[in-house]
Amino acid sequence: EHAIPQTETTAGPRAAILGWPIAHSRSPVIHGFWLAEHGIAGTYERIAVPPEEIAAFLAAYPEKGLVGGNVTVPHKEAAYRATAGRTDAIATRLGAVNTLWLEDGRLCGGNTDAHGFVANLDEGAPGWDAAPGPAVVLGAGGAAKAVLFGLESRGFGPIHLVNRTRARAEDVAAIFPGTVRAAGFDDLPALLPDARLVVNTTSLGMVGQPPLEIDLAPLAADALVTDAVYVPLETPLLAAARARGLATVDGLGMVLHQAVPGFERWFGLRPAVTPALRARLLADIGG
Ligand code: ATR
Known part of the structure; x- marks a missing residue:
C-alpha cells in the first residue's frame, strides 16, 4: 500500500464576506456547509473591513483574488455605490448590495435579501x-x-x-x-x-x-x-x-435562502436549504 501525495495545485475559487465587525457573521458556516456537501474545492472567508477602507477595498476588488462574496453591515450602501450601473433590479431599487461578483473583470452587485x-x-x-x-x-x-x-x-x-x-x-x-x-x-x-x-x-x-x-x-x-x-x-x-x-x-x-443565489453564482451549483443545514446553523447559534 502506498500513499499518493495530494498536490494542491489550486485552492479553488475564493469567496468572502465583508463587514465591520464580521466575527459573528454566519455566512461562512452556510457556504462552508455547501462547499463540503458538494465536494467543491472553494473557500468562503470573513474579511473585516473598517468603514474608512471599504471604498478602496471595493475599488481594488478585481485584484483581490476573490470570485465574489457578500457584504454586510455597515457596507451595503458603499457596495451599492461601488457597483453603480452594474447592479440587479432589487439592489438598484433598495440602494443596497449584499452580493458581489465579477463580470469581465468588473465588480457587479445584487441584493438577495x-x-x-x-x-x-x-x-x-x-x-x-x-x-x-x-x-x-x-x-x-x-x-x-x-x-x-x-x-x-x-x-x-x-x-x-x-x-x-x-x-x-x-x-x-x-x-x-x-x-x-x-x-x-x-x-x-x-x-x-x-x-x-x-x-x-x-x-x-x-x-x-x-x-x-x-x-x-x-x-x-x-x-x-x-x-x-x-x-x-x-x-x-x-x-x-x-x-x-x-x-x-x-x-x-x-438567512439560509438569501445565501442560495450567491453560492450558485460563485461556485456554479444551486444549493438546497435542507434540514441538515438548518441543524448545522442552529448548532452554531447554540454554541
Ligand atoms: P437592520 O438594518 O438590521 O434592519 P437597523 O437599521 O439597525 O437594522 O434598524 C433597526 C430597527 O429596529 C429600526 O427600525 C429601529 O427603530 P428606529 O428606526 O426608531 O431606531 C428598531 N428598533 C431598535 N430598537 C428599538 C426599540 N427599543 N423600540 C422600537 N424600535 C426599535
Whole structure:
C-alpha cells in the first residue's frame, strides 16, 4: 500500500464576506456547509473591513483574488455605490448590495435579501401569498426594505410600515410609492384587524434586546406572523402568536435562502436549504 501525495495545485475559487465587525457573521458556516456537501474545492472567508477602507477595498476588488462574496453591515450602501450601473433590479431599487461578483473583470452587485424573505415563507407557509392583501411591517432598517420589496413583488398592499422613528418610516415608504405607508406603533390596533401578515424587522426580541411587545389580539385567525430575528429561533413575538393559534414562520430560513443565489453564482451549483443545514446553523447559534 502506498500513499499518493495530494498536490494542491489550486485552492479553488475564493469567496468572502465583508463587514465591520464580521466575527459573528454566519455566512461562512452556510457556504462552508455547501462547499463540503458538494465536494467543491472553494473557500468562503470573513474579511473585516473598517468603514474608512471599504471604498478602496471595493475599488481594488478585481485584484483581490476573490470570485465574489457578500457584504454586510455597515457596507451595503458603499457596495451599492461601488457597483453603480452594474447592479440587479432589487439592489438598484433598495440602494443596497449584499452580493458581489465579477463580470469581465468588473465588480457587479445584487441584493438577495428579498429572495431570502419570500423563499422562507414559500417553504414555511406554502400558499401564504395566495390571497395577498394588507400587511404590517415593523421596523424601517435595511431588513425592512428587503421585506417590503418581497411583499410588494407578491402583490401585498397596502403595506403599513410601523416604526418608532416616524421620519425613517417615511423615508423608506418613499421607495415604494402607492404600496407602503408610514405608521407608528399607536396605529397598530387599527391596522392589525385587516392585516394578512405581520413581519418584525426590528431588533426587538433578539437575545440581549427587550421583547417586541405588541397586542396580537386584533389579528384575524388566519393571519401569518413572521420574524426576521432568529436568535432565539422562537422570539417572544412568535411565541405570543403561536399561543394565539396563529401560523408562524421563524427567521432562520431567511438567512439560509438569501445565501442560495450567491453560492450558485460563485461556485456554479444551486444549493438546497435542507434540514441538515438548518441543524448545522442552529448548532452554531447554540454554541
Ligand atoms: P437592520 O438594518 O438590521 O434592519 P437597523 O437599521 O439597525 O437594522 O434598524 C433597526 C430597527 O429596529 C429600526 O427600525 C429601529 O427603530 P428606529 O428606526 O426608531 O431606531 C428598531 N428598533 C431598535 N430598537 C428599538 C426599540 N427599543 N423600540 C422600537 N424600535 C426599535
